[in-house]
Amino acid sequence: MARQMMVRCANCGVQFPAAVESIVDAGRDPEAKLRLLGGALNAVQCSNCGYQMAIGAPVLYHDASKELLIGFVPPELNLSNDQQEKALGDLMRELTNQIPKEQFKGYLFQPRRALTLQGLIEQVLGADGVTPEMIETQKARARLIERLMETPEHALKQVIAENDALIDGAFFQTMNLMAQRLAGSGAVAAAEQILMVQARITEESSYGRQAMARAQAEEALVQEVADEVEALGEDADRPEFLALALRYRDDESRLRALVGLARPVFDYAFFQDMTAEISRAPAAERDGLERLRETLLTLAQEVDQQTQAAVRAAAQLLQQVINAPDIDEAIQRIGPLIDSTFLSVLDANLQQAQRNGDQALLQRLSYVYQQVNAMIEQTMPPALRFINDLLATETDEDASALLDAHAREHADDLLPTIDAVEGVLAQRGESDLLRKLVFLRALAERILL
Ligand SMILES: [Zn+2]
Structure with missing residues (x-):
């Protein structure tokens, strides 16, 4: 809830209108809570000289889900006790006017007080289960990242070893967020620098090495499952996938990999078939099969949610570019x-x-x-770019002429790359392009072999 008021710039003295938020209701406006925690609440920029400043205004913080009501009057306003009570009392009335009487609870009559803005933030975080120690650790993470960014290449190993205990999943997450924020604001070089240092930390820290080993194990597992799916052949049917799922029934990692690799197989008809299968199974096996069915349904939903999130992010990115x-x-x-x-x-x-x-x-x-x-x-490898050009030609004669002219420049990679592209096109069911590529491969063989 913001209200417009005139503010005088502390730098150039010009008066300009600014939106001031005095009531932060975390339930109605979660963004306002983030602004408070991020130090952006009532931070304004002078419309004349661009000077950034914080407006000192009384704030009433409310979070119904946590039964939290905290009042804060900035000490720099130099208000007397009575004036402070009145300022907060006005805000209280404004807030309680919006709350239905039947939802009134005791805490609404006893607001807590914060003496400093930092104190207000700590109380809010405390109600979220974030302790001052956790905040201190997060600050230590940020300091270490800064230090690592300034450390010359040859000394990185040493600094990483000294701070091994602080390097964990949250540390990597903090680095990722920093890189994202920098890339988002156009500081691409700095973002890349962070990612480069991160790669070194992955190699040199205990946590990084463990995470890498985990990722490699997962990759190997997905590859194993992918091999088994491929071994089923192109026209594998639902019963064959069900048989595979049954073999993996006690291994959620393999089931997850299976659903991720072959999500379209696990459609409505698959689960219908499975339900019929379960009803025919001996009574002793039904519970186990039911559980497997639930697991597969959950995994399919997870895959869909990840896809949707990725699509939303991509759509946002496209909007940014268009605008x-x-x-x-x-x-x-x-x-x-x-x-x-x-x-x-x-x-x-x-x-x-x-x-x-x-x-x-x-x-x-x-x-x-x-x-x-x-x-x-x-950014494509030259052979792949060449195949792309070949596929884009209008007639077979054009393609043939292009091959004659340039096939030898890609002598070593052309045929293997064509084979790889064939695999991709076959998977996507692009039969027209596939036919063209088979024709091109025969021509290329004649030239190269
Ligand atoms: Zn100004």
Whole structure:
């Protein structure tokens, strides 16, 4: 709940209107709570000189879910006790006017007080189960990251070893968040620097080595399951996947890998078949099968949620680019974040704009599409880029001429790369491109072998 008031700039003295928040209701406005914790509550920028300053205003903090009501009057306002009581009393009335009488509870009549802003923040965090010790640890993490960023390459190993105890999952998370924030604000070089130092920490710290070993074990497990799925063959049916799931029944990691690799198999019909199977099974086995069915359903939901989250993030990224004042610069900035999800979201938006006949949007999206594809192509291995060009030719004669002219430049990689692309196209069911590629491979063989 913000109200407009005139503020005088402490730097240039100009008066300007600013929104001041005096009631922070965590239940109604969780963002306001984050602003308070992040030190951004009532932080304003002078419209004349750009000076950043904090407006000292009384604050009433309310969180109904935690039965928390805290009043804070900044000491720099130099208010007398009576004036402080009146200021908070006004805010209390404003707050309680919005709460239905039947929801009134005792804590609403006994607000706590905080003497400093830091004290207010600590009380709020304390109610969330965040202790001052935890805050201290987080500060120590941030200090260590800063120090590591300033440490020359050759001394990194030493500093990491000295601080091994502080390096854990939360430490890596803090680094990731910093890198994201920097990349988001355009400081790409600094973000990359963080990720480079992080790679060293992964190699040199106990936690990093353990995490790497875990990741490798997981990768090996997924590869194992992928091999088994592949061994089922292309026209494997539901009973075969069910048989595989039954073999993995006591191993949730393998089940998770299976559902992740073959999510489309675990559709409505699969679970229908399975239910029928369960009803036919001997009574003694039914409970176990029911449990497996529940596990598979949960895993399928998890996969879907992850996909949805990825799609939402990609859609946001695309919006940022479309709305950016400098679209080229924006594309360069998001370069490292472009993945297959981003490309399919871009594709879906293009089609939507086409259907809606939104020419302005269509133009911008098409431009992004061209630039992104050009950027991806630049980072492709030369043989792959060559195959891409071959597939883009209009006629077989064009393709043949292009092969004649350049196939020998890619003598070592061309055939293996064609085989790899064939595999990808087959998986995606792109039969037209696949036919073209088979034709190209035969031509290339004739030239190269
Ligand atoms: Zn100013």
